[in-house]
Amino acid sequence: MSASESVPRVGVWLIGARGSVATTVVAGCAAMTAGLHPPTGLITETPPFTESGLPALSALVFGGHDTLDCPLPKRAEALAAGGVLPHGLPTAVSAELAAAEREIRPGGPLPGDTRTEEDLIGAFAADIRSFVRRCRLARAVVVNVASTEPAPVGDALPPSSLYAAAALRAGCAYVNFTPSTGLHHPSLRRQAESSGLPFAGRDGKTGQTLLRSVLGPMFTQRALTVRAWSGTNLLGGGDGASLADPAAAAAKNAGKERVLADTLATIPEGEVHIDDVPALRDWKTAWDHIAFDGFLGTRMILQTTWQGCDSSLAAPLVLDLARLASRAQERGLSGPLGELGFYFKDPVGQGPSGLGEQYAELMAFAERLRAERGGRGPGSLGSRTPSSAHGGGKGEQR
Numbered sequence: 001m002s003a004s005e006s007v008p009r010v011g012v013w014l015i016g017a018r019g020s021v022a023t024t025v026v027a028g029c030a031a032m033t034a035g036l037h038p039p040t041g042l043i044t045e046t047p048p049f050t051e052s053g054l055p056a057l058s059a060l061v062f063g064g065h066d067t068l069d070c071p072l073p074k075r076a077e078a079l080a081a082g083g084v085l086p087h088g089l090p091t092a093v094s095a096e097l098a099a100a101e102r103e104i105r106p107g108g109p110l111p112g113d114t115r116t117e118e119d120l121i122g123a124f125a126a127d128i129r130s131f132v133r134r135c136r137l138a139r140a141v142v143v144n145v146a147s148t149e150p151a152p153v154g155d156a157l158p159p160s161s162l163y164a165a166a167a168l169r170a171g172c173a174y175v176n177f178t179p180s181t182g183l184h185h186p187s188l189r190r191q192a193e194s195s196g197l198p199f200a201g202r203d204g205k206t207g208q209t210l211l212r213s214v215l216g217p218m219f220t221q222r223a224l225t226v227r228a229w230s231g232t233n234l235l236g237g238g239d240g241a242s243l244a245d246p247a248a249a250a251a252k253n254a255g256k257e258r259v260l261a262d263t264l265a266t267i268p269e270g271e272v273h274i275d276d277v278p279a280l281r282d283w284k285t286a287w288d289h290i291a292f293d294g295f296l297g298t299r300m301i302l303q304t305t306w307q308g309c310d311s312s313l314a315a316p317l318v319l320d321l322a323r324l325a326s327r328a329q330e331r332g333l334s335g336p337l338g339e340l341g342f343y344f345k346d347p348v349g350q351g352p353s354g355l356g357e358q359y360a361e362l363m364a365f366a367e368r369l370r371a372e373r374g375g376r377g378p379g380s381l382g383s384r385t386p387s388s389a390h391g392g393g394k395g396e397q398r
Helices: 018-032 072-081 094-100 117-134 159-169 188-194 208-221 239-243 245-262 309-328 339-345 355-373
Strands: 010-015 060-066 104-106 141-143 173-176 198-201 226-236 273-274 283-291 299-309
Touching: 010 018, 010 117, 010 159, 010 198, 010 309, 018 060, 018 072, 018 094, 018 159, 018 239, 018 309, 060 094, 060 117, 060 309, 072 094, 094 104, 141 159, 141 309, 159 173, 159 188, 173 309, 198 309, 208 226, 208 245, 208 283, 208 299, 208 339, 226 245, 299 309, 339 355
Parallel strands: 010 060, 010 141, 060 104, 141 173, 173 198, 226 273
Antiparallel strands: 226 283, 283 299
């Protein structure tokens, strides 16, 4: 057995595997593994996570589901042309992109699909199990990075929940990086809690809400009264197109508003608007206008502008979460991983909403992982459930 084969490999099964975020994840991981770029933005590559037992970036194997048919290498070329990926990177990591492309399976349900929910869940779970066996993986983590879907109406499972149910059936930890329903569907909550598997989410905190989770506590801690907080987002790409649907936008905005309600202990006047600007493609601009009162009622204004590339902001977080969820499953954690709230707008489990407090919880989690690896016992990590005890949406561009 070669040295590379002796290191346990971990699968990262991406829902929306041919989208911009997923393509950036695969290309970025390959670039860092090859030493072409530093791990900027990866918290799991910082000193607090040294010796915590996370899978190495070189040990990650990618696959996934998608309803799109644009191959990963071609998607990567388009992202490089748009400035999302460095010029020449798609060529430098072409082998890794091609390998991930070979592991992508058709998603669903597609128009005219007559399969039942049980048929779809079974097919998706079989795809994931086959991936684990074929690639000789120690385990796999399912991460939803597909475009935002509207909140479901009625009892039918939306695509994100079909994939989430498949992850549970395949015995995989699950991360919902989107505001879509996923495991939050009422018919899946009890199943998720009794599965013995760890899960985290939802809706990755990459830009405007990241800033809100810093500024909200600042106003509270300085005893300043926020009267109004309004925001606007301009974005293109797959997310811009999907969020042009008012129902999908409402699902996205719920997390942004929740952060303010939790950190300010009140709901200020104002709304968040999302505008689809196709010309922006994978880039976005977010404005916030904050009206607040100071000493003796002096009225003041704070305005912020955030301009960034959503895929580049999201990709390192997805890699962090996949590594952390894999390690959690390996060490026997089950249920919601509230310690990972730092990464999400609407985190599962109990925990603070301020970024500083969330970061402290994440660092404490890293310390527990290091302590357990040192042999001081797994008690603080949650109940241990052997993976053998587990039963063995729509993947559009984000």
